[in-house]
Amino acid sequence: MPFLEFIRWQDVIDILLNSYILFRLYVLFRETYVFRVLTGIALLWIFQRIAVFFGLILTSWVMQGITAVVALIIIIVFRNEIRSVLQAKNLRAILWGFPQKSVPTTIQIIVESVKALSKRHIGALIVLPSKENLEDVFRGGIPLRGLISKEMITSIFWGDNPVHDGAIIIEEDRIARVGVILPLSYKSDLPSHYGTRHRAALGLSESTDALVIVVSEETGKVVVAKDTKITDIDSTAIFTKILQEHMGIHEEENVYQQKEKFKMSIAAIISVFFITGIWFSFSKGLDTLITLEIPVEYTNRNSSFEIVDASVNAVRLHLGGSGALIKSVQPEQIQVKLDLGNAVIGRNIFSITQDSITLPPGIFLRKVIPSVIEVTLDETIKKEIPLQVDWVGELPEGLILSEIEMDPDKIEIIGGKRILGNISTLYTEKVHLDNLKRTGTILANLALTPAALKIAPGSKDKVRIVYVVKPRPN
Amino acid sequence: MDIKLRFIIVLFVMLCADLFSSHWSFSQNIQNSKSSTTQKKLVMDLGVMCEEIKDFTPQNPAVTFSIKIGKVSCFTSFDPVPEKTFIYHKWFHRDDPSTKKRLTLQPPRWGTYSSIQLRETDKGPWRVEISDQKGNLLRILRFSITD
Numbered sequence: 001m002p003f004l005e006f007i008r009w010q011d012v013i014d015i016l017l018n019s020y021i022l023f024r025l026y027v028l029f030r031e032t033y034v035f036r037v038l039t040g041i042a043l044l045w046i047f048q049r050i051a052v053f054f055g056l057i058l059t060s061w062v063m064q065g066i067t068a069v070v071a072l073i074i075i076i077v078f079r080n081e082i083r084s085v086l087q088a089k090n091l092r093a094i095l096w097g098f099p100q101k102s103v104p105t106t107i108q109i110i111v112e113s114v115k116a117l118s119k120r121h122i123g124a125l126i127v128l129p130s131k132e133n134l135e136d137v138f139r140g141g142i143p144l145r146g147l148i149s150k151e152m153i154t155s156i157f158w159g160d161n162p163v164h165d166g167a168i169i170i171e172e173d174r175i176a177r178v179g180v181i182l183p184l185s186y187k188s189d190l191p192s193h194y195g196t197r198h199r200a201a202l203g204l205s206e207s208t209d210a211l212v213i214v215v216s217e218e219t220g221k222v223v224v225a226k227d228t229k230i231t232d233i234d235s236t237a238i239f240t241k242i243l244q245e246h247m248g249i250h251e252e253e254n255v256y257q258q259k260e261k262f263k264m265s266i267a268a269i270i271s272v273f274f275i276t277g278i279w280f281s282f283s284k285g286l287d288t289l290i291t292l293e294i295p296v297e298y299t300n301r302n303s304s305f306e307i308v309d310a311s312v313n314a315v316r317l318h319l320g321g322s323g324a325l326i327k328s329v330q331p332e333q334i335q336v337k338l339d340l341g342n343a344v345i346g347r348n349i350f351s352i353t354q355d356s357i358t359l360p361p362g363i364f365l366r367k368v369i370p371s372v373i374e375v376t377l378d379e380t381i382k383k384e385i386p387l388q389v390d391w392v393g394e395l396p397e398g399l400i401l402s403e404i405e406m407d408p409d410k411i412e413i414i415g416g417k418r419i420l421g422n423i424s425t426l427y428t429e430k431v432h433l434d435n436l437k438r439t440g441t442i443l444a445n446l447a448l449t450p451a452a453l454k455i456a457p458g459s460k461d462k463v464r465i466v467y468v469v470k471p472r473p474n
Numbered sequence: 475m476d477i478k479l480r481f482i483i484v485l486f487v488m489l490c491a492d493l494f495s496s497h498w499s500f501s502q503n504i505q506n507s508k509s510s511t512t513q514k515k516l517v518m519d520l521g522v523m524c525e526e527i528k529d530f531t532p533q534n535p536a537v538t539f540s541i542k543i544g545k546v547s548c549f550t551s552f553d554p555v556p557e558k559t560f561i562y563h564k565w566f567h568r569d570d571p572s573t574k575k576r577l578t579l580q581p582p583r584w585g586t587y588s589s590i591q592l593r594e595t596d597k598g599p600w601r602v603e604i605s606d607q608k609g610n611l612l613r614i615l616r617f618s619i620t621d
Contacts, residue, residue, distance in 0.1 A: 386614070388599050388616045389599070390599050391537075391599070391620050392597075392618075392620055392621070394621040395620075401536055401538045402535060403535075403536075403537060424569060425601065427599055433538060467537075472534065473534065
């Protein structure tokens with residue numbers, strides 16, 4: 001595919017990194033209002049891109065505006081939620097941890113409820129059906145279909161509740177019926193301290209595969225009846241284990257974990273697809289061109305050499321990339337460097353290659369004009385050069401500038417051998433005659449042309465000019 | 475040869491040279507041959523830039539000249555002049571050669587000068603390099619043409 005030619009390894013990292021960031025945002029903010037609003041913003045952005053694609057100018061502008069405003073609002077409105085998510089987690093949890101849901105399970109609620117009932121000596125009869133249908137076995141009862149909770153169970157078995165003497169049937173996470181009458185066991189060898197609840201529990205366990213929990217009103221003791229057997233419950237751990245075995249809860253947990261893993265995998269895949277889509281929308285239109293003129297920087301020059309001439313000081317770069325990236329390119333982000341490490345005195349010809357040019361990510365070089373640069377280097381030498389004042393303007397009428405004296409009248413200059421070879425006089429900056437009405441002294445700066453010339457250390461950079469002004473003879 | 479006759483001849487030569495160039499030169503024996511001819515070394519005893527030459531004397535020597543005066547001269551005199559020789563006046567506007575004058579010197583003493591006509595483009599620093607016939611630099615005179 002032709003566009004794959006433009007994908008570099010940096011682009012792959014780019015996509016994967018941003019996909020992971022998006023995935024982590026999902027993991028951290030899922031099931032919060034922030035995530036829902038973020039999803040809304042993402043949808044708005046997708047609509048905006050579609051509107052741009054179809055050339056819907058007003059729609060795209062409106063979408064863009066709403067997206068920008070909503071993005072600002074989300075930070076202000078949901079700042080507390082964002083802060084709680086980020087503060088509650090350490091760096092490891094933010095970067096790669098997976099928060100586990102801490103919603104209490106049905107078993108935990110039943111265990112807690114039974115403990116509370118036992119502690120208060122409130123008699124209770126709780127039926128947990130298995131595979132067999134119980135409708136033919138029990139009688140009466142009131143359908144409830146209420147979500148299970150500790151408070152709900154406790155209140156059902158409260159002494160003043162009209163249905164407190166009956167049993168409750170729990171199906172999945174709901175209390176299906178209350179005040180149910182169970183068949184009694186006719187066993188004659190039951191312990192004497194067992195009451196009607198125990199007999200009812202045993203009766204149901206004899207005829208079905210259900211598990212029945214009994215809380216004794218007199219003693220507060222808890223027993224579990226299943227498969228014609230009654231088991232005393234001494235510890236929470238054993239009670240939990242019995243309930244788990246009955247409900248096959250290990251399998252449920254595995255299913256839950258598998259569901260979570262599936263959800264995460266889907267989220268990860270969507271993140272990769274989403275970011276890849278954004279990346280391609282940025283990279284779309286790689287034929288977009290821009291031409292920039294970038295100055296050439298010369299590096300690794302031998303300190304005793306001097307650049308006396310270069311065929312160009314700047315090169316024109318024809319750059320390609322997506323429209324969005326090209327628009328954001330600033331000339332300061334681009335560098336053209338020529339290594340003069342192997343250059344010699346005289347003419348040197350350098351080709352400007354891809355290695356000479358530093359470009360921002362996602363921007364590609366199409367063409368360089370010129371592709372070859374000629375650089376002339378010269379050896380740096382010192383030379384003593386006479387000075388001369390560059391007078392300008394007009395002396396006041398009737399006066400003659402008859403003589404001058406300069407201190408110094410020569411100066412030592414450092415520069416390229418070729419340049420200095422052609423220079424026999426160094427001039428001052430322009431000195432105006434208009435105000436010279438009488439003999440005096442002035443200080444003048446030197447005009448170092450070309451700028452590559454430098455005054456040698458120890459030499460003065462200003463010239464003191466003593467001048468003599470005389471009246472013009474009649 | 476009579477002094478006046480020699481002066482007329484020199485003046486004629488000078489005018490002929492002026493027909494071929496805007497620059498012209500003039501030389502004159504400023505004194506009869508009293509000086510000794512035994513000295514062998516050419517010595518330049520005066521070199522000035524001036525507005526004009528009058529009575530074989532440089533007038534208003536200076537280091538800046540207004541372009542309004544239209545002409546500037548470089549006057550040099552030599553004492554002694556051991557033998558007939560010539561010197562050069564090389565005029566430079568900044569570092570660009572402008573003109574080069576070959577001026578003859580006659581023993582025992584001789585004064586001579588060269589001039590240039592000034593144009594608007596001549597403003598700026600100038601120098602005149604005076605050298606002998608072997609090219610040895612005798613002196614550099616520096617001046618400026620201003621408004």
